[in-house]
Amino acid sequence: MCCDEHKPDNKNVSDMNVFFKTINKISDLGAILSAVVFALMTILLLSEVVLRTFFGSSTEVSGEYSGYALAALIYLGLGFSFREGAHIRITFLRERLGGTSYFILELLCTAFAMVLSGLSCIFIWEMVLTSKARNLVAYTPAETPLYIPQALILVGMIILTLQIIAQLTALIARGPQAVEIADSGAED
């Protein structure tokens, strides 16, 4: 769903629009970062192939860092992909409900997702703090401090949580007619 199409129906509209636009911008920024990490990951793996095949050498870190890169690029892209309706769900029950009950179910699902996403942020935050406090490093020659890549997935989860909050707000603001446009598609 796109929050820009939000209908002006009260005087807080401009504040609301700023709220939605900001969160959309943040999600877009997450997606851009995700694409950048994707490109860096590809370049890293390419360098490894070239170094090993032609120079008998190695980057030493391509396995380790491509793992971090994958985690980072997925989490940073979550908010964007959620807004675009890319995440799949079973629509069997929702298709059989009409009007208000559909709306209530959608509201509950979104609120539930918000709680889960929020909890995940708190738990990951605690993990990052623990990693930092105990100076946890990867079991690799690079001995990368784990809190750095872990902080990236925290950023991604926070963006997702903001995006879900925006979606929930939009649902509440628009009322039952919102679900007609807020429906998310399914794709692989």
Added chain:
Amino acid sequence: MNITLITVLILLFGLLGSGVWIAMSLLATAGISLTLLTSMPVAKIWSQAMWNSLNNWALAALPMFIFLGEMILRTRMSDLLFEGLKPWVQFIPGRLLHTNIVGSAVFAAVSGSSPATAATIGKITLHQLEKDGYNKQLSYGSLAGAGTLGLLIPPSIVLIIYGVLAEESIGQLFIAGVIPGLMLASLYMGYVIVRVLLNPGLAPRGREQFGFRARMISLLKLLPVASLIFFILGSIYSGIATPSEAAAVGSLGSVIIAAALGDLRWSNLVEALKGTIKTSAMICFIIVGASFLSVAMGYLKPPAEVAKFISSLGLSPYLLIAILTVFYMLLGFFLDGISMIVMTLPITLPLAVQSGFSPVWFGIFLTLVIEVGQITPPVGFNLFVIQGLTGEKLETVALAAIPFFLLILFAVALITIFPIIVTILPAHMVG
């Protein structure tokens, strides 16, 4: 059935059925069952699972293979593939219908996704087939069926995920999928030939003539995709590159070829990247949820108990495979393939191995039964794709796909009776 298992199942199907996003349903089922049924530090296990599940170099191949498919879809490479194949199918009864199947098989060798294969090939073929007066049922059905080759012929998203979960070599799994994939494609082609021979009205009369020159040009048109296949599969099979590295080589290759074709625009690239992020985030978030659930299951122990119960029944290997096939078909009515694999693997893989099937063989078996779910309603992604391309009713497309669905089941029977179809190539692989 014990309390633990019942709690988990009620939570899982309750959440999934209410329409909570699949990834979120899996996360929540794991978190809630651990909280209710154990005294484990849930928050810690939760965050560790979210981190460990994706901090994985083998999974890095997944977004790159998705990107590769996106690039082909969004540039002239896909049109060239169709034009290049056209002269070579003229002598086979059913002619252009075979571009659906051969085109999908070729595209599958650079793409790892079934709907992506159906979408890319269907975008080019369906319109042309309808214009030329080919039978709609055969044209939709063969595309729906052939799309599933995307998962079986390497690279394959499903096999990457299976390899990560089962801790099997993804390179071996990829190579194991080659012969079953080609076999399935031949079964599809054979079916189309038989149908057209029995009823010539299914395909238009006459055939297009192509001279020597035209044929040589058509080969040139196949070159872009063929060279990608050569580099990806060649580097994996010869042991030069891991599947992740091969995916990186392929991604770079797709960009270079797009540039060489004069088709590398900023808009193409941005759309391909957007598609990559959306699809990868969707799939990987399900993996996150499923990993947490399988860690939770490890503490709760029902999979081990279920597996123990089933193995205590002393089923014969063939009966076990028959039961698993039916089980996955039923599950396929409700869930997508990736969710199915990640949720059931902790139970079904040990059972299969105990019955004497190799993990590599089981990966190919799973891929085949998952393909069945791709072309049966209500959650058959290939059907959605074709519905989206044609505007036909879901029922029409689903009916057209039935013969191809039966052919997949036939392929399952073949690899079960003759496992060597799967195991022969990996046994000869380097590295």
